[in-house]
Each structure stands twice: as structure tokens, then as C-alpha cells.
Amino acid sequence: MFEPWLERDYGDPENALRGRQLMIVGESHYSKDPSEAGTAPEGFTTGVVDYLALKKRHQFFGKVQEIVTGEPRRDQTAADRAAFWHSVVFYNYVRELVDGRSFADGGARRRPSEEMFRRGAEPFREIRRRFEPHVVIICGLETWRYLAPTIGILESSRDILFFDDGTSLYGRIQHPSWPGFDTRKWHGRIRSLMDQAERPRVRGWHERWKG
Secondary structure, eight states: OOOOEEOTTTTOTTSTTTTOOEEEEEOOOEESOGGGTTOOOTTHHHHHIIIIIIISOOHHHHHHHHHHHOOOGGGOOHHHHHHHHTTEEEEESSOSOEEOSOGGGTOOTTOOOHHHHHHTHHHHHHHHHHHOOSEEEEESHHHHHHHGGGGTOOSOOTTEEEEEOSSOEEEEEOOTTSTTOOHHHHHHHHHHHHHHTTSOOOTTOEEEOOO
């Protein structure tokens, strides 16, 4: 499986999140080389975050930073990006590379299979135990649907926005790559979730989607 992005300031009281331990869970990594599909090259996630979040201004990473910090992407400096991404754990739920070729070129519509999602459950449990995050942000409804049973949500998860498993708080968001993604709306919700993390955990507490 892929090892997560983890940098020196995770959990540090002086970090960009005032010591709060935040894990961000994306969906999957891709490769346009079909021979790499199903593999998990060492250091892949670290390389992706280092290049796209820190060296570049990739839309996905910029939006995630914006919904947590409230800082518009256009105003995020290199120092801002470094401070934020050095304070979090980033992890993709699907544990292996997905065929990133277009469907016309023989790919699989750039989507993980159901089995790929299912294989992500146990690695996720391991990562969660290892890092003990205060807050976990899950990017995308499909990832949330497969992840939800691992944290004790046994009913339909689609309408559950926030959930407390007694150890961590979980919040699901639309995938930041979705064209209609509204960073201002999601910033308000994630700020509420981060504030909630300051209170004692209550296993089973949840908040439902209100549109």
C-alpha cells in the first residue's frame, strides 16, 4: 500500500493548525502506464504532494488548504503551502495505482474498481491507529461510502456530514475536483468541524447533510 504524506509538524502545538492533528483522505493515484496499475511504488504519495501541493499550485491541494484555513488559493504563498502541508497527514484510500488512461485508449474511465475500494479498508484502519488524528476529512462521496463502515456507520452514509467514532471526528466533503465545488461553503463547515474537535469525543454523534 502507499505510505501517507507525513511531515515534521504534524501534531506540533506550533503548527499551522495550532496542534490539531488533521488527516486528509483522498481517493486514488493514477498512472497512464498500464503496467503500473495495481502497484504501489514506494514514496509515490510523498512525491505527489511535494510536487503538486508545494512546488505547483494544483487545484485539488489548493482547494483543500482553502477550506481548512479560509485562505483563498490566489493568496496562498509558497510559505503558506509549506506551513499547511507540513502540518497534516495526507493519504489516498485506494491502496494501489489506478489505470489513468482515457477510456478511448483502453483505460477504465479513470475510476477505481469496487474491489480496489474494498481493499482500502484494512490499510485505512492501520493508518488511523498509527496517527490518531483529531479530525479526518474525506474527499468524495464514493470514498466516504466505502470508508463509513470502518468507523461504525452502518446506516446509509450519504446524508451524514460529520461523525464522531469516539476517537476522531470525520467530515466528508464533495470531491474538490468537482466543477461545482464551493470553497466558501465548505470552509464554514470544516471550520465548524475543527472547532468541534476541541470538545470531548461523543461516540456516535453525527450531523446530517442540510443541502
